[in-house]
Amino acid sequence: MWDALATHISESTGEPFELLQKKPVGGGCINDAYRLEGRDQDYFVKLNHAGALEMFEAEADGLREIAGTKTIRVPSPICSGTTGAQAYFVMEFINLGGGGSQFQLGECLARLHAVPQSRYGWHRDNTIGATPQPNLAGDDWVEFLREHRLGFQFRLAKQNGMAFNGSEDLLRQLDAFFDGYQPKPSLLHGDLWSGNVASDENGGPVIFDPATYCGDREAEFGLTEMFGGFGTDFWSGYESVLPLEDGYGTRKLIYRLYHTLNHFNLFGIGYAGSAQSLVDQLLRLA
Numbered sequence: 001m002w003d004a005l006a007t008h009i010s011e012s013t014g015e016p017f018e019l020l021q022k023k024p025v026g027g028g029c030i031n032d033a034y035r036l037e038g039r040d041q042d043y044f045v046k047l048n049h050a051g052a053l054e055m056f057e058a059e060a061d062g063l064r065e066i067a068g069t070k071t072i073r074v075p076s077p078i079c080s081g082t083t084g085a086q087a088y089f090v091m092e093f094i095n096l097g098g099g100g101s102q103f104q105l106g107e108c109l110a111r112l113h114a115v116p117q118s119r120y121g122w123h124r125d126n127t128i129g130a131t132p133q134p135n136l137a138g139d140d141w142v143e144f145l146r147e148h149r150l151g152f153q154f155r156l157a158k159q160n161g162m163a164f165n166g167s168e169d170l171l172r173q174l175d176a177f178f179d180g181y182q183p184k185p186s187l188l189h190g191d192l193w194s195g196n197v198a199s200d201e202n203g204g205p206v207i208f209d210p211a212t213y214c215g216d217r218e219a220e221f222g223l224t225e226m227f228g229g230f231g232t233d234f235w236s237g238y239e240s241v242l243p244l245e246d247g248y249g250t251r252k253l254i255y256r257l258y259h260t261l262n263h264f265n266l267f268g269i270g271y272a273g274s275a276q277s278l279v280d281q282l283l284r285l286a
Contacts, residue, residue: 004083009090012079030130042093050082056089058126062212069115072108073206100199106237108205113217114242117185120144122213129266135213142178146171153261160265166279173286181247183216192220194229218248222255250285253278
């Protein structure tokens, strides 16, 4: 397998790559990951079962689209494919660290969100974690949110044995949260939490492991506040470029619910109580 990866890297870059050493990289719960060390260049590779190739190809498309905005750094995709029973996705190796400027991270993310997009959704479906994420393009954000985000997760939860009380009522009442607020489509990372953010060798912000689509920019923050790691400097940097609008404090609960439901569908009953509490809170606010 490793010889096949080295050959594909060489073919994709046009430069011979000799694999000298591979080192496991931790931090993920879905894929195995390695640093591939060569004589003059290192790469980062994710591995999964062969059926995960489409997931990797969608991730590569997301990285390319974010990179194309020239607003924030992401790892450059190199190649992907299957060998034997495994799918692989090779990308640029960035020597990631902490300690970068959260203010700069906020600025760069706001610039990403400010790039005009034509429709909600995306040109292909992808995944959020290991969960399918449908991205059928459309012009109605609330309908997209109702059908392809919350509705999809509620239906998946029901398949997983959990029917959340009030879910249908909440879906019917979603329009009430958007009175006077018409979000423009923004290109989103889609899975933004502290584990998918770092700084490069120059201290500049880097984001990775996207679940890219175009949506309300506020949806980007549904996960950021679940696990912390984004301080006041981040929000100051973001709002110095693109201030948040009135009503965000309520709408963010909708976007947090999406990720909480996804965590229930991925990891189980430990997230059920939080999801039900969010449904109840939103129904009181509708």
